[in-house]
Amino acid sequence: MPKITQSPDGHVFECDAGETILRAALRAGIGMPYSCNTGSCGNCRFQLLDGTVTHLREDAPAWSERELKRGRWLGCQAVPDGACSVKFRSMDQYIPDISPVSVTATLVEVKQITRDISEFTFHADDLPAFHPGQYALLHVSGVTGGRAYSMSNLCDDGTWRFMIKQMPNGEATGALFAAEPGATITIDGPYGTAFLRKDSPRDIVLLAGGSGLSPMVSIAKGAAAAGMLDTRTLHVFYGARETGDLCNAVVLGGQASEKARFIAALSDPDATWTGPKGFLHDVVAEHMAAQLKDCEIYFAGPAVMSAAVQEMAHEAGVPPDQLHFDEFY
Ligand SMILES: Cc1cc2nc3c(=O)[nH]c(=O)nc-3n(C[C@H](O)[C@H](O)[C@H](O)COP(=O)(O)OP(=O)(O)OC[C@H]3O[C@@H](n4cnc5c(N)ncnc54)[C@H](O)[C@@H]3O)c2cc1C
Ligand code: FES
Structure with missing residues (x-):
């Protein structure tokens, strides 16, 4: 098993x-910064000081020839070929209190939620707990x-549910929407830092845009x-385009x-x-x-929505530590 030596904090x-x-x-309980886990955001970038790594995703949007020349790689895509020395600054807010595990789970049920979003239920006895x-x-x-x-659920008895939007010609969503109950899949998790802060006394505002529905439902529940x-x-604010994209309050957690x-707000009703x-973001600013x-x-939602919400929150004077999101790509 390759040994990784990290600096400047001295983790091995x-x-x-x-x-x-x-x-x-x-x-290993080290707070390596990250967000998307799929090579798109660049938050997990590190400097390779010694050794070699193989990049899983050659076309990762957050990685380029220029980065390679500087010896910079993506932590979520780099697999070490042997012992390596790496440099990144670890941060406490990324230390997970539930470690990710990889589990083979069985598809139990698929339920249609909107025109193009369905909720997929998977079960495996050894799926761990997660935070909403x-x-x-x-x-x-x-x-x-x-x-x-x-x-989209609260973890109970090894059942994990996901609300997934079918993408036109999507590779993964195409295969998922064609899958029948009984199919198996590998689930690796949990990940992410945009989870419910149970110790905060403040009122809660949830914004879900399109495929961002799933984590907001879990947080509401x-x-x-x-x-x-x-x-x-x-x-709870849910933004969609047309009437066929709507879902009701019960789906949204109660x-x-x-x-x-x-x-619910529609941009093209x-x-x-x-x-x-x-x-x-305009509807939320108006109502709140x-x-x-x-x-x-x-x-949670598409990248354009994420940027608009961040700007709106900044203009409304929301302190950055009261804003929680993982980048969606
Ligand atoms: C943190 C996070 C949470 C998300 N949660 C949800 C959710 O709850 N519901 C939902 O519907 N969608 C969610 N998404 C979006 C989802 O992950 C997919 O991008 C989307 O379903 C497209 O999949 P596809 O393969 O069908 O589409 P395609 O158009 O075939 O694939 C495009 C997307 O797949 C990813 N991708 C392509 N190749 C690779 C590769 N080799 N390795 C890794 N990634 C690759 C890229 O991000 C790209 O944008 C989330 C994304 C992120 C980052
Ligand atoms: S690019 Fe690695 S976490 Fe986003």
């Missing part, structure tokens, strides 16, 4: 055969590289199950009440739609106004 850890440096670091809002890498047979999907809504209000409100219209800076905010 071992990689399993075929394992990435990021995964091995997290398993975390994600896993699904390794689909015949598809190169794991794809990240966020869990987690907040209710932990009794957080006795003393806080939950505001029934509307004094302590929980659910608002037909004439029958009487609810909020426009982009999600000055309240926003006193809330704990979680969001």
Whole structure:
């Protein structure tokens, strides 16, 4: 097993055969920064000081010839060929309290949620616990590289659910939507730092755009199950394009009440739609106004939405440590 020596903190850890440096670091309890786990964000970049590595994803958007010339690699894609010395700054907020494990799970059920989003239920007795809002890498047979999907449930008895949007001509989603109950898949997780902060006393705002529905549903359920809504209000915003993309409050984690409100907004509605219209970040700014800076905010969705939400939150004076998201690609 290749030994990895990290600087400047002086950590030493071992990689399993075929394992990435990021995964091995997290398993060893080291806070290596990351977000997407699929080669797109660049948060896991490190300097290779000694040794050689093999990159899993040659076309990773966050990696280039220029990076290679500088000796910089992606932790989520680099598998060591032997002993290596690496440089990255470890940060406490990335230390996982549940280590990722790789488990073969069975597809139990597929339930349609919207026109192109379905919830996939997988079961394996040895699937570990996870925090609401975390994600896993699904390794689909015949598809190169794991794809990240966020869990939509609360972990109970080794059952992990994922709300997945079918992508036009998508490699992984094409195979998943064609799968029948009984099919097996490798699930590697949990990952991600955008999970429910149960110790925060603030009201909770959830923003889900399209395929970002899954982790927000899990967080809404987690907040209710932990009794957080006795003393806080939950505001759930779901943004989609057309009427066929809508889902109801029950899917989003519960029934509307004094302590929980659910608002759907459509950016391209037909004439029958009487609810909020426009982009999600504008609708949230309009509904929450000055309240926003006193809330704990979680969001997930496409990259354009992520950038717009971050800007809106900044303008509303939300402190960065009250904003929780993993980059979706
Ligand atoms: C943290 C995170 C959480 C996510 N959660 C959800 C979710 O809950 N629900 C949901 O519907 N989607 C989610 N996504 C998006 C999802 O991971 C996929 O990008 C999407 O399903 C496209 O898959 P596809 O293979 O069908 O599409 P394709 O168009 O065939 O693939 C394109 C995408 O796959 C990824 N990819 C391509 N090749 C590789 C490779 N070799 N290794 C690794 N990745 C590769 C790239 O990110 C690329 O954007 C999430 C993404 C991230 C990063
Ligand atoms: S590129 Fe490695 S975590 Fe995003």
